[in-house]
Amino acid sequence: MPIRFFNTLTRTKEVFEPIAAPHVGLYTCGPTVYNFAHIGNLRTFLFEDLLRRHLKYRGYQLQHVMNLTDVEDKIIRTCRETGESLKSLTGRFAQAFFEDLDTLGVERAEIYPAATDHITEMVDIIKKLRENGHTYEANGSIYFKLSSFPQYGQLSKFKLDELKTNASGRVDSDEYETEDARDFALWKAYDDDDGAVFWETELGKGRPGWHIECSCMSMKYLGESFDIHCGGIDNMFPHHENEIAQSEAATGKRFVKYWLHSAHLFVDNRKMSKSLGNFYTLRDLLAKGHDPIAIRWALISTHYRQPSNFTFEGLEAATESLRRVRDFRRRLEEVRIAGDGLGELDASCEKAFGDALDDDLNISxxxxxxxxxxxxxxKLIDSEVTGKGGAERALALLDRVNTVTGLFGAGAKEETPAEILALVTERQQARRAKDFKRADEIRDQLLGAGWVLEDTPDGPRVKKA
RNA sequence: GGCGGCAUAGCCAAGUUGGUAAGGCAGAGGCCUGCAAAGCCUUCAUCCCCCGGUUCGAGUCCGGGUGCCGCCUCCA
Known part of the structure; x- marks a missing residue:
């Protein structure tokens, strides 16, 4: 079964055919590192993680690039307000970003280029665009001339003249130095508000516009034409549309073959916002005691193009699902009878699993x-059909589907404290003596201490509640 | 105003090229158990927002309508 992706460019599912298989170039818009990522950001990064893991599972060799936006209006404003240097601020939050990825079990991309490390390359592209007649200058800033790129709008399906009409009603023309409100900045001339944030370049003193970094860094590491570009749906316009314009105007080649966009995350059916009190970072959820993999489950288990609604009820459901998986793994590890007795169940599961993901990442x-x-x-374990050999194969299958989803792993090993084990032993003695009252007391006591006790045919076992 | 998306059980959610509603959570009953827990079994949408149409047959295509949401301005 071929892999198919919904391509925003054509608004249809297309068979995935890389430009130079088995190599795949993947660019995903990364974080703006000026605060902690919220769970909506993380949903997109988890979708991209699933994408990269599945491509690898299917044997592709990935070059995955995710940028770090470390110079941009909001960052500069924060620096101005707090007095912290740009490097210090973005360094702190880049580190926090990577910590969040680790917590959620997100695989690392091959390259995380930072915008400020690529000023020279950005200047080069802007110069090239200038030479080709795609730019104009105003008050020291350099803008992309949209009228020079008639194909503009191919991704968002917005029409140039309609944008113009509507922009005119909303944009105070006094605030625009552009010839046309639709044009966007490639290079922003230095402003006193920029403080220490500027570069002296052939284009003058200033800083790059936001969109150019993605054109620049994606093409630097993946080539002028590459396979897949991802991001949140809100980046489709204007960010990705502008990337296409800049890149294709500069190279004359098609920029990206497949564009994949993830839908937004809502919380309690509302757009997340601090004023509504439904704004969460990963750290907020961890502080409430939630398992990071359960959070991963809740954020990844809705198809990426479907708007998803995060609720604590949903997170609890994810936690229960995860508990079921982990109990199953534990049960497999404890199978003692000889034999296999698994049949073709692992193969048929893996087939269905892979087929689903091949179909535009149907995670459900x-x-x-x-x-x-x-x-x-x-069922087969209950009826003592599956033996140790089959259990091992089942565990191997779980490990394989776990490499793609990150949902079916073992979970952290829990060391059972000696005093807990002592209580379990004492309870066994009580049970043998038919002192069930005492046995039940001890079980309640264990539960109070955060441990669930289960009696199995092979004896009691405890696990963290 | 322009462009676009979504509406499936209490909740989450999947449904290829139309063929007679996955899966999870929660709930109910049962088996197992000293009792539980875990596991298993049964049950939980005669119906997929509404109204028409095409068809032997539509959640799945066409037309109309209602509701919710997003983008067009920084935003995953």
Whole structure:
């Protein structure tokens, strides 16, 4: 079954055919590092993580680039307001960003280029655009002349004349130095508000516009034409549209073959906002005691093009699903009888799992395939058909689907404290003596201490509640 | 005003080229258990926002309508 992706350029699912298989060039718009990522940002990064893991699972060799935007209006404003230097601010939050990725089990991209490390390359592209007649200057700033790129709007399907009409009603022309309100800045001339944030270049003293960094860094590391470019749907216009204009005007080549955009995350059916009190960072959720993989589950388990609604009820459901997976793994590890007895269940599960993801990353179908597998194997363990050999194969399957999803791993090893084990032993003695009252007291006591006790045919076991 | 998306059980959510509604959570009953827990079984949408149409047959295509949301300005 071929891989198919919904390409925003054509608004259809297309068979994925890389420009130079088995190599795949993937560029994903990264964070603006001036504060902590919120769970909406993280949803997009998790979708991109699923994409990269599945491409690797299918044997592609990935070159995945994610930029770090470390110079931009909001960053400069924050620096001005707090007095912190740009390097210090962006360094702190870049580190926090990587910590969040680690917490959620997000694989690292091959390259994380920072905008401020690529000023020279950006200047080169802007010069090239200037030579080709795609720019004009106003008050020291350099703008992209949209009228020089008639194909503009191919991604968002916005029409140039309509944009113009509507912009005129909303934009105070006094604030625009551009010839046309639709034009966007490639290079911004220095302003006193920029403080210490500027570069002296052939284009003058100033800083790059926001859009140019992605054109520059994607083409530097992936070539002038590459396979996949991702981002949140809100970046489709104007950011990605502008990237296409800059890049294709500069090179004369098609910039990107497949554009994939993820839908937004809502919280309690509302757009996240601090004023509504429904704005969460990963750290907020961890502080409430939620398992990071359960958070991963909640954020990744809705198809990426579907608007998703985050709720704590949903997070609890994800936590339960994860508990079920981990209990199943533990059960497999404890199978003692000899033999295999798994049949073709692992192969059929993996087939259904892979087919689902091949179809534009249908994660719901993929998860369903694994749950079908879990139910069938549990049944076979109950009836003592599946033995140790089969259990090992089942665990191997879980490990494989885990490399793609990050949802089916073992979870942290829990060391059972000696005093807990002592209570378990004492309870066993009570049970043997038919002192069930005492046995139940101890079980309640354990639960109070955060440990769930389960009696199995092979004896009692405890796990963290 | 322009462009676009979404509406499936209490909640989340999947449904290829139309063929007779995945999966998870929660709930109910049962098996198992000293009792539980875990696991398993059964149950949980005669119906997929509404109204028309095409078809032997539509959640799935066409037309109309209602509701919610997004983008057009920084935004994952």
């Amino acid at each position: 179908g993929a998860i369903a395939a694994v749950f079908d597998f879990i139910r069938e194997v549990n």
